Amino acid sequence: MPIYKAPTRDTLFIINELLRLEDYGNLPGFENASADMINAVIEEGGKFCAEVLAPLNLPGDQQGCTRNADGSVTTPQGFKAAHAQFREAGWGTLSAPEEFGGQGLPHVMGMAMEEFVSSANQAWGMYPGLTNGAVSAIIVKGSPEQKAKYLPKMIANEWLGTMNLTEPHSGTDLGLIRTRATPNADGTYSITGTKIFISAGENDFTDNIIHLVLAKTPDAPDSTKGISLFIVPKVLVNDDGSLGARNAVSCGSIEHKMGIHGNATCVMNYDGATGYMIGDENKGLAAMFIMMNAARLGVGIQGLSQAEAAYQNAVKYASERRQGRALTGPADPAEKADTLFVHPDVRRMLMDAKAFTEGMRALCLWGALQVDLSHKAATEEDRQAADDLISLLTPVIKGYGTDKGFDTCVNMQQVFGGHGYIEEWGMSQFVRDCRITQIYEGANGVQAMDLVGRKLAQNGGRAVQAFFALVDAECAAAKAKPELASVAERVEKANGELKAATMWFMQNGMTNPNAVGAGAHSYMHIMGIVTLGLMWIRIGEVALAALAAGTGDKAFYEAKLVTARYFAERFTPDAGALRRKIESGADSVMALPVEAFATA
């Protein structure tokens, strides 16, 4: 049975020492986040995830979900009861607005909790996770009546929410959807169509599920410009808030997937279901992107979460399993063999995981802070700067974070040798569950195209130029400190590769858009390296200051400095190789006709 303990020490380090959340107490929405509150939420939230959710993870994978003959879905044993505990403790309300019953804490807090939930049980975490996505769309686009009717129940987790985009022939290309919304006389719409891959689409957690559904009205343009968004409750809600009749939406089947077995991935059939338009007609995609952007950060956190859980188990195994001897001579002569920890190649994998997870955690929580600041910073300029940063980095957090998260899970499984391949050890599940994070909410190739095709050029490149300047300034400052100089030099070099790749895109993209497309994935990875590098410089700065001040816990801060060095030495070299790949262009990528790919 795999272990899990929330990394509260590291999370509190990031929130309190790196982000210094308390310093923002003058801003609206941050005043609730006192030091005591932060510590209590992180400690208690971490405990809940470790004690209640984690033990259900492996059994949930083995049991999976069952669709019953009546179309209802039974989730794995214990899932529903755990959700009742989650709901009662209010864990789903942390960052939700107070006016709808939330606790009004910064997103940073909700994001930290999301990591713990997902590490403990990704499949379970997706039930409240999708609800958060739906909530965010209703907050921004819902009418006052819609907000009043749905948000308090959804935020309280009394009802769950889902996102219905994909259809059998329409995934990334939402312009192809066929689900129809026919207006009724009373202002509602009649929704008909089939949606697939609907996570948490049907389940036994709550009395009601609020589906947000993309559909086309009769005269809508036949493209992404003709998509509208609808609220389609599983059970209709009366004006007094009580539940009414069952709506004409049902789960047709559930998928057999590689992982996240505990989450019901449903085919949803809408047979003239009553729907309520949310936002403007034909503007559904914009509303959808509100959900998507929130969801993409959440998926980035999932990539981290599986890497963290896998890492914890690999550390435990490597420190207990004895096999072979240290290359430098027996480390434990009294034993018949040394632990796996003595082997440099095992260490390499563990240090890779440590450098990634700690850096990625800093990046995700810093990203969540930018979401907060984009709404709540004191000046328009500050809000704009935060919004620029998080818009630019959302595809990086999602795409790079989940690619590296998956690689980390695979490496941590590798530490176990043959035992890693046996399901009862749980390492296979981390790999299988993590794999979906590279695919859903926009496959990582789509993230890369979002980054290079949309985000780079927005507002004349304002966001990326600000990012370059930010990294250069912090590298310059860190280079002045002997303990951080070599780290800063390597990150600065990687930033140089990123700038060069950006320039290459500018020079070649106009004449051949494929040149940008063929380099997009590599570009996203360089930016991931630079962004984590920025985090490691900042972590190094905080560690240095703490050591200088003698604040105690010396070993913790010294380990941060070593890990920063490891990151610089072992992650940044890839930036140069990725740039060379980008600069080789699209010719050899696009040259061959389809027939040339047949092998037989």
Added chain:
Amino acid sequence: MPIYKAPTRDTLFIINELLRLEDYGNLPGFENASADMINAVIEEGGKFCAEVLAPLNLPGDQQGCTRNADGSVTTPQGFKAAHAQFREAGWGTLSAPEEFGGQGLPHVMGMAMEEFVSSANQAWGMYPGLTNGAVSAIIVKGSPEQKAKYLPKMIANEWLGTMNLTEPHSGTDLGLIRTRATPNADGTYSITGTKIFISAGENDFTDNIIHLVLAKTPDAPDSTKGISLFIVPKVLVNDDGSLGARNAVSCGSIEHKMGIHGNATCVMNYDGATGYMIGDENKGLAAMFIMMNAARLGVGIQGLSQAEAAYQNAVKYASERRQGRALTGPADPAEKADTLFVHPDVRRMLMDAKAFTEGMRALCLWGALQVDLSHKAATEEDRQAADDLISLLTPVIKGYGTDKGFDTCVNMQQVFGGHGYIEEWGMSQFVRDCRITQIYEGANGVQAMDLVGRKLAQNGGRAVQAFFALVDAECAAAKAKPELASVAERVEKANGELKAATMWFMQNGMTNPNAVGAGAHSYMHIMGIVTLGLMWIRIGEVALAALAAGTGDKAFYEAKLVTARYFAERFTPDAGALRRKIESGADSVMALPVEAFATA
């Protein structure tokens, strides 16, 4: 249902045009390999795999194996019948010696067939595959009586064979094994102990299974120097070859694994089973390595095989699925969307797969030719040179080949988007099955240590120096040809990185062995890049010559030149990054105490 068709066109290109197998007709063992024979074996073998084995792959994954109450194991439906067909057609005898009933064809032919078998059904292929490993040990180390008794039946696939190394506390470190071999008065041994992870350990294919088992005699040294190898038949074999009493060996349970569900991975209990020592007492590890080296090449082929199968399905999906529009404007304006093929990032993944699988196929078959030449070349010098090369490259073929094979499966799954995550499409299975190849027969970190810790230094570095010279000479020759110059320059540069990394190991390894260990995995990958690069230069040379000669099939050879260029542009840049990682040394890898890895 996934598709599979044997890549016979490419295999025949490699055998006939790249390796020019016919040119070796003067050597013993090659005379049977006429052009007609080669073509017939490849075409018919490929057909058998595609038509008989491939359709059983997905159902076999879903059904898995069942251990019955009496300890017998039932394999998935159709597996046993397919084996009967395989046996009757003699597909298992291709490269086996004629004196024991084999067809005496070069290993190249057996290796080509192994790829097809494994692509079609990896779990199934492991049953005869393990038998081959056991056969190779008996051929080299068995007494004349043992050979006569076991080899004809095993080669004919009337009996299967297994390899029993691992115990619960003893995986990579075989010095720790506890299985005991107590001598009996009649010269046999009584074998007692528990072996785990025994692939094909028990099954319903044949009447008998010949287990090769590592165990310790009573006074053996308590290390790898005290291990002996035993033949332990499931059913004892009388002197006249008939089956006698059931031996005291049984399957205690079968594992629930991430993949290869169709192969029974058994816990094998030996309770005073009768065993026959093979080879000399305490020299079992040497005998084991005969099996292991054969098996490691076979595992490299498995990595390729899953990548190939996944690639074929991704090509099909990408050419049928319509989603989005080409960046350069609609490719199929009459359709509502273009195929996935127009998207540069999808192409990138497909070209990665094409460059890897075609290059890796050349490498594996060339490697198999070296195995043949190491035994059968005309001069001792040629035999030595071939043996040096294949010894050096075996860990690269296994380690790099399976790492890249797995990455390729993951990328091909990614081409399918959400559908790749659904089991019925079969892409998950390729990923899950391929994952074991990085682990078994020596995890890839162990391969890397074998390469840098053993193979590099053997005979004063003779093998690696010869390899460097070989690559440099072929790069120099190719640079003279305009069509190959840039490919050769990039491969030469990668070879330069490899030489520099080798030098760095020599300069730092003596004072700090961990410096070598910390760079071993990166080193293995650079050598993989250079070796595939060598193959692509050779493929390019052959393609150029064929185009110049106007031999027809112009598109095939032109595609080879484009793919060579793609390989050079997109694979070789990593060599420089990997060298930089190696040269960062072991300091930051080894600096932290175990306690620093705790996250909570």
